[in-house]
Amino acid sequence: MTYHKSHLLLLIKALFLITSLTNNATSSNRDAAILFRVKNTRIHDPSQKLDDWNNSSPNAPCNWTGVSCNHPNNDVVSINLSGFNIISSDFPADFCRISSLRNLDLSVNSLGGFINSDSISICSHLESLNVSSNSFVGNLPNFPVYFPNLTLLDFSYNNFSGEIPTSFLNLPKLQFLSLGSNLLNGSIPEFLSNLTELTQLILAVNPFLPSPLPKNIGRLNKLEILVASYTNLIGEIPDSIGNLISIKNLDLSENTLSGVIPDSIGGLKSAELIELFGNQLSGELPDTFSNLTSLIWFDASSNNLTGKIPESLAGLQLESLSLTDNLLEGNVPEILALNSKLNVLKLFNNKLSGPLPNFLGLNSELVEIDVSGNNLVGPLPSYLCSKKKLEQLILFNNGFSGSIPESYGECSSLTYVRIQENELSGELPDGIWSFNGVEHIELTNNKLEGFIPPSISTAKGLEQLLISGNKFSGEIPVEICSLKELRKVDLSMNRFSGELPICVNQLTNVQELHIQENMFTGEIPKGFSDLRELTELDLSENRFSGYIPAELGSLPVLTFLNLSNNLLSGEIPVELTKLKLNEFNVSNNRLRGKVPLSFNTDFFLSSLMGNPGLCSPNLKPLPPCSRSKPVSLVLVGVLSALSLILVLSLLWLFIKTKNFISFGGKSKGSWKITSFQRFGLEEEVLTSLTDEKLIGSGGSGRVYRLMLKSGQFVAAKRLWETKKLAESEEVFRSEVETLGRIRHGNIVKLLFSCINNDFKVLVYEYMENGSLGDVLYGEKAGVLLDWPTRFSIAVGAAQGLAYLHQDCVPPIVHRDVKSNNILLDEEFRPKVADFGLAKILQQDAEMGDQVMSRVAGSYGYIAPEYSYTMKVTEKSDVYSFGVVLLELITGKRPTDSSFGENKNIVKWVTEVALSSPEKGTEKATGSIDVASLDRLLDTRMDESSIEYEEVEKVLNVALSCTAELPVSRPSMRKVVELLKDRSNRFK
Missing domain, CATH: 3.30.200.20 (Phosphorylase Kinase; domain 1)
Incomplete structure (x- = not known):
């Protein structure tokens, strides 16, 4: 009997195993059939990444690309097609007919159309659904049925509009919800505070109706990340914010929040990053930060905050503290000097007073300090660069006095020094002149003295040397001529003497040279004619003698020439009349002879006076020119x-x-x-x-x-x-x-x-070659533009925009940057034109960024946030310039029909860059294969002129400029630096 029972048990087990294997095979076949059908009927796979989806492959579908199965049942549990460049006109919901499917990732593709409630209902068994970075439109889908297991839902970077539907409450276990970077234009609903399992909530960059932050937001006590920048938030920050005890990243920046920062913010005991900048917050910073021991980043810049910097905030172990552009007063807390982690300290444009903490920087690896535009006094702290990490030293517009510490001369990490408009005296430590990585030195209007040492030759990256209004003396060392990157030099109002080095003609990139009000002697060097980028030359109020070099008349972009109050002799060279000068002054010299015809007007009279030897046939009070022969009757x-x-x-x-x-x-x-x-x-x-x-x-x-x-x-x-x-x-x-x-x-x-x-x-x-748009798309159709010419156009246009944004006071935003508004002269040098939509930002400075009554600009170039924030910022121009860079690379219009429906040049280029096999699903920030570049490059270009590495690097600049979030885009000054770096690298 026992024998028969044991055999019976073995038989039952065998039958069960056979049934199980049969069911597994049936399940696998069914899943494979569904996948195969979706591939062939619902999506397009131009990159052929799904070629292995066929029934003939062994172990199908578990070994198919993008498909994952569980073991030992071999049920399909995950489909990940992120970045596969698949195309579809709607949401391929049939994937969800695989009952075992738990995770579906279709992000970073070219899926479009609507997602309706019927199709989404099929997916109610999912645990995660990611369709971010596609082109879906219309309202967000309703969730009409219960989704008991969904924990992750990512709809970001699409074109969804309308309200957030209340049916989201049917997602009770939702932990990750991202709706960022869409066109949602309803209000931010209060019911979001009922999704109490949320750990991450991302709403940023949407044109919501002006809405307050949900009053009961504090109910989300599991929330770790809340990003709601650029969402039109208004009203006060609710007190319940302090109940977010799990929050690590709180970003409410770039909104219109008002009122005070609530004391309850001190309850965010897990917070690592708090960003409140770019709002209208007022009142004092609460002194309730002591328990925020995990906080490493705090930014409340660009608000209307008053009072003092609280000790409880300054005493934290912050890596970055930014309180710029407020109304803060009082001293910079001494306790900051005890911080061992502080890397960035930005307090500029406040009303702070007193000295900086003497030991600031002694205990931390300080990288950047900017306290400009305050009322700070006293000596400069000696330890700011004690860890040899300091890169940016920005202290201008204060009342600092005494000498610059010798320790600063050992700070070889410095790249950017601005200490102008103070009361500093004594000699500048030699090292500051000669750091290899320093790009900008600005010391104007102090009481500094001493010489420029020959060691300045090692400052190979120096672009701007601005030291006017001091007591520097001695001769200019010839070693300065080796600084090939110099763009602007201002040595004016000092005590320099001797002759200008003849080698000055080697500074071929210099654009402005100001050495007025010194004691220079000798002749003006003839080599100025080699400075083809020079726009401004001021040699006035020195002791220059000899003739005015006729070669100055050959400088192609010189617009400002002041040679007044010297000892110059001879005639005014007629070659100078070829210049297109905004400013011309040769007064108070020893010039003689007849005034050239173009200067012989009342307009120039004051610029000619003080030269007894000058004569004019009709310009009073200059004496008439003598005639060599009597006037005949004829x-x-x-x-x-x-x-x-x-x-x-x-x-x-x-x-x-x-x-x-x-x-x-x-x-x-x-x-x-x-x-x-x-x-x-x-x-x-x-x-x-x-x-x-x-x-x-x-x-x-x-x-x-x-x-x-x-x-x-x-x-x-x-x-x-x-x-x-x-x-x-x-x-x-x-x-x-x-x-x-x-x-x-x-x-x-x-x-x-x-x-x-x-x-x-x-x-x-008049610009001989018309606009860049004409040359790219007109009768000449781009054939005149080889890659070096295109690159030169990119650099020049970037310089023009950087000048508007950073060098104009107040700054100017163009608002209509496009290829048709970049004009080209006879040598294809670019000039930004058409300022009919430009805005001078300071006109509404008290209101923050200017808000426009209508969208301005040209279709295809308008930054995505501009259409709903209506705020004028420099970053809008940066986006438009990024589009122009893409035009230069591809030779295609921003909305070329070849991109496909609902695509522009930014979307198309990004997809091509993402299709690179070396990049996987990363954004285009690294290496791009040659095949992808060939697909992007304008085929009309002479192939022999193309530097592929250079094109790739310019492409990365363009993609950075066209980043979805404005805060992620570089400034135009940084764009110029990046482009020029590429220019120098590939000479």
């Missing part, structure tokens, strides 16, 4: 005839001008003419605006190409009449306010403006 007759011709010509000109102004016989009133450059031919221009000289017509007016009698070409834009374009007055005023006051080699020059009651004319320098 000459009198000729002059009389010429006078008659002149009178008749003036009469004809008056009639023609009158006709031009009247436009059909009805007078529009007299013209008001404002000149911004030395021009003098305004009337000739106004009489020449005829149809045969029309070269273009756009949204703001008509553009004419005019050749003057002198042979010079100019471009004149006549704005549409006000009744045809309501914004005409705004466009005109914007152009005049911006271009009328700025001077830069990469900004188009406004020569003069004319206005009467109904018509407005703007006259610019």
Whole structure:
């Protein structure tokens, strides 16, 4: 009996095993069939990454790409197709028909269309669903059925709009919810505080209706990450925020939150990062931070905070403390010096007073300190660079006194030094002159003295040397000529003497050279003609002698020339008349001879005075030029005839001008003419605006190409009449306010403006090759632009925008950066143009970023956040410039039809970069294979001119500029640095 029972048990086990194997095989076959059907009917796989999805492969589907199974049952539990470049016009919900499926990741692809509630319901058994970085549109899907196990839901980086549906409450176990970087335009709902299992909630970069943070947000006591920047938050931070006892990352930046920071913030005992910058918070910082012992990053910059920096905050072991652009006062707490982790300290633009802590930096590896724009006094701390890590030392606009500590001369890590506008005295430690990595030294308006040492030759990366308004003396060492990266040099208002080094012509990248108000002697070096980038040259108030070098007239972009108050002799070289000068001054020298015709006007009179030897036939009070022969009767007759011709010509000109102004016989009133450059031919221009000289017509007016009698070409834009374009007055005023006051080699020059009651004319320098858009997409179709030319255009345009953003005071945002607004001269040098939409940011400085009444810019170039925040920031221009860089690389318009539906150039390029086999699912920040680059590159370019490594690095700059989050984009100054770094590396 026992024998038979044992056999029976073995038989049952065998039957069970056979049944189990049969079921597993049936399940695997069914799962494979579903996957195979979805691949062939619902998605497109252009990269052929799913080629192994076929029934003939062994162990299907568990060995298929992107498919994971559990063991030993071999049920499909996970599908991960992230970054596979798959394409679909809707959500492939049929994947969810695999009942064992728990995780579905379709992120970073080209999926589009709507996700409806019916299709999402099929996926109710999932534990995680990720469709981020696609092109889905419409409302977020409802969840009409219960999702008992869903813990992760990522809808970020799509184009969803509308409200967050209340059916999200059917996701009771949800731990990770990301809706960031969409177009959600409803309100932020209070019911989010009922999803009490959440550990991460990301809402950032959405155009929500102005909404407060949920009042009961503190109910989410498991929440570790809350990112709600750029979400139009208003109102006060609720007291319940202090109940987020698990929060590690709290980001409420770049909103319109107001009121005080609640005392309850002291309850965030797990917080590591708190970002509140870019709001309208007021009142004092609460002194309740003592328990935040995990906090390493605190940023409450750009608010209206008052009072003192609380000891409980300053006493934490922070790595970064930023409280810039507030109204804080009192001393910088001494306790900061005890912090052993402090890397970044930013307190600029407040009302802080007293000295900096004497031992600041002694205990920590300080990397950046910026306390500029305060009322700080006393000596500079000696230990700021005790750990040899300090890179940025920014202390300007304070009242610091005493000498600069010798220890700073050993701080070889320094790259950026700005200590101007203080009361510092004594000699500058030699080391500061000679650090290999230093890029910017600015010491202006102190009481510093001493010499520039020969060791400055080792500062190979120095781009700006600004030391005016001190007591520096001695000769300029010839070693300075080895600094090939110098862009701006200002040694003015010091006590330098001796002759300028002849080797100054080796500074071929210098754009501005100011050495006025010193004691230089000798002749002006002839080598200035080699400085092809020079825009400003000021040698005034020195003791230079000899002739003015005629070679100065060959400098292609020189706009400012001041040689006044020297001992110069000889004649004014006629070659200087070839320059397009905004400023010209040779007064108070020993010049002689006849004033060249172009300078022989009242406009230049004050710039010529103080030269007894100068003469003019008609410019009083300069003496008349003597005549070598008596005037004959014949000459009198000729002059009389010429006078008659002149009178008749003036009469004809008056009639023609009158006709031009009247436009059909009805007078529009007299013209008001404002000149911004030395021009003098305004009337000739106004009489020449005829149809045969029309070269273009756009949204703001008509553009004419005019050749003057002198042979010079100019471009004149006549704005549409006000009744045809309501914004005409705004466009005109914007152009005049911006271009009328700025001077830069990469900004188009406004020569003069004319206005009467109904018509407005703007006259610019003419750019021979039109716009970058013309050359890329017009009749010449890009063939003229090889890669070195395109790269040069990118660098020049970046320099122009960086000048607007960082060097103009107040800064200027262009708001319409595009290829059609980058003009090219005869040598394809770029100049940023068309400032009709530009805004001067300081006009509403008290209100923070300017909020516009309408979206401005051109389709395809507008930064994603601009359409809903309506805030004007420099980062909007950075995004647009990134698009221009992509145009230069690809030769494609921003919205080329070849990209496919709902795609622009940024999306397309990103997908191509992501398709690189070396990159997997990473963003395009590393190596891109040659095949992907070939797919991106404009095929019209001469292949022999292409440096693939350089193109890749420029591509990375472009992708950085077009980052979704504005805070992730570099400044234009940084863009210039990155591009120039690439230029130097590949020479």
